[in-house]
Amino acid sequence: MALLKDLFIGLSQNQILNSAAKKYGLKLGAQNVVAGTNVEETIQSIKELNAHGISCTVDNLGEFVFEKVEATKAKEQILDVVEAIHTHEVDAHISLKPSQLGLDIDYDFCLENLREIVAKASSYDIFINFDMEDYDRLQASFDLLETLSEEYSNIGTVIQAYFFRAEEDIQKYKNYRLRIVKGAYKESEEYAYQNKKDIDKNYIELIEWHLLNGKFTSIATHDHVVINHVKEFVKVNNISNDKFEFQMLYGFRTDMQLSLAKEGYNFCTYVPFGDDWYGYFMRRLAERPQNLNLVVKQVFNK
Numbered sequence: 671m672a673l674l675k676d677l678f679i680g681l682s683q684n685q686i687l688n689s690a691a692k693k694y695g696l697k698l699g700a701q702n703v704v705a706g707t708n709v710e711e712t713i714q715s716i717k718e719l720n721a722h723g724i725s726c727t728v729d730n731l732g733e734f735v736f737e738k739v740e741a742t743k744a745k746e747q748i749l750d751v752v753e754a755i756h757t758h759e760v761d762a763h764i765s766l767k768p769s770q771l772g773l774d775i776d777y778d779f780c781l782e783n784l785r786e787i788v789a790k791a792s793s794y795d796i797f798i799n800f801d802m803e804d805y806d807r808l809q810a811s812f813d814l815l816e817t818l819s820e821e822y823s824n825i826g827t828v829i830q831a832y833f834f835r836a837e838e839d840i841q842k843y844k845n846y847r848l849r850i851v852k853g854a855y856k857e858s859e860e861y862a863y864q865n866k867k868d869i870d871k872n873y874i875e876l877i878e879w880h881l882l883n884g885k886f887t888s889i890a891t892h893d894h895v896v897i898n899h900v901k902e903f904v905k906v907n908n909i910s911n912d913k914f915e916f917q918m919l920y921g922f923r924t925d926m927q928l929s930l931a932k933e934g935y936n937f938c939t940y941v942p943f944g945d946d947w948y949g950y951f952m953r954r955l956a957e958r959p960q961n962l963n964l965v966v967k968q969v970f971n972k
């Protein structure tokens with residue numbers, strides 16, 4: 671299992687395969703977990719989820735952005751999504767990755783791109799989540815968040831439970847709307863738990879702490895053990911449903927997504943779209959090699 675995880679994480683970082691994948695549209699089963707390649711298809715998917723009482727967070731997929739022109743293009747695409755969410759009056763907000771907006775090129779350039787997006791979203795009362803990437807970008811992403819929160823309040827971020835520093839971060843950022851996840855990247859044992867048991871334990875502790883002390887908690891997991899634990903914890907501690915939501919990725923455990931929404935919990939589906947699907951898809955295979963079923967089914971269904 672660990673070998674497969676490393677293999678898929680390695681593949682997710684392969685820039686040649688990433689560029690090749692962009693040219694061929696959604697392939698290998700990625701179409702089951704990526705909502706579409708353009709804004710129109712994505713809005714349609716959001717409307718379908720909204721009809722089931724599910725809100726959405728929309729991610730315009732994009733990785734390996736090392737040229738300003740690409741980051742500017744990504745910014746324009748995200749601004750289009752913000753406009754479309756407003757025009758179609760759908761229940762959705764934005765998830766974005768600072769690296770897609772130029773963090774690896776120049777911090778101030780990235781800050782300006784983010785400022786433009788956050789400002790426009792703020793004028794429409796749309797929330798923007800800064801997704802968290804790998805450790806090398808962690809502190810810079812928090813810095814961007816802090817700087818922009820001096821001007822805007824429609825922003826929040828992610829706490830990754832595999833980092834030793836997560837406990838400190840969650841306390842520092844408790845007044846933000848926070849998504850809490852286990853963590854998707856391969857990180858060094860210098861600063862991250864490696865063992866599933868340790869990560870799961872820290873994950874539960876962080877969720878409980880933020881539910882009791884934080885502003886609003888998004889519990890982003892497909893793990894039914896964690897979800898059942900949270901259901902019990904909020905009941906015992908009298909935490910009302912408007913203080914938290916569950917989140918899952920588009921195309922995963924769809925039955926559970928629908929049933930949680932039906933049970934009356936706030937539910938938000940993470941909806942990725944775009945032609946830059948390759949790295950996202952490989953990370954999903956790394957998390958759960960059983961997801962290879964998606965690939966196998968696709969190959970044999972031709």
Ligand code: FAD
Binds near residue numbers: 852918922940958
């Ligand atoms: P796992 O630990 O992968 O699985 C636990 C158990 O749950 C499994 O053993 C199995 O029993 C069950 N299970 C899991 N998946 C399935 C399935 N598909 N079908 C049936 N059973 C299943 N990571 C980041 O680093 N940064 C981010 O910004 C970020 N944002 C995210 C946003 C959302 C909405 C979600 C859902 C995840 C995000 N992640 C992010 C990824 C996250 O960090 C984990 O890598 C990912 O969610 C896998 O962990 P898990 O908690 O879902 O459960």
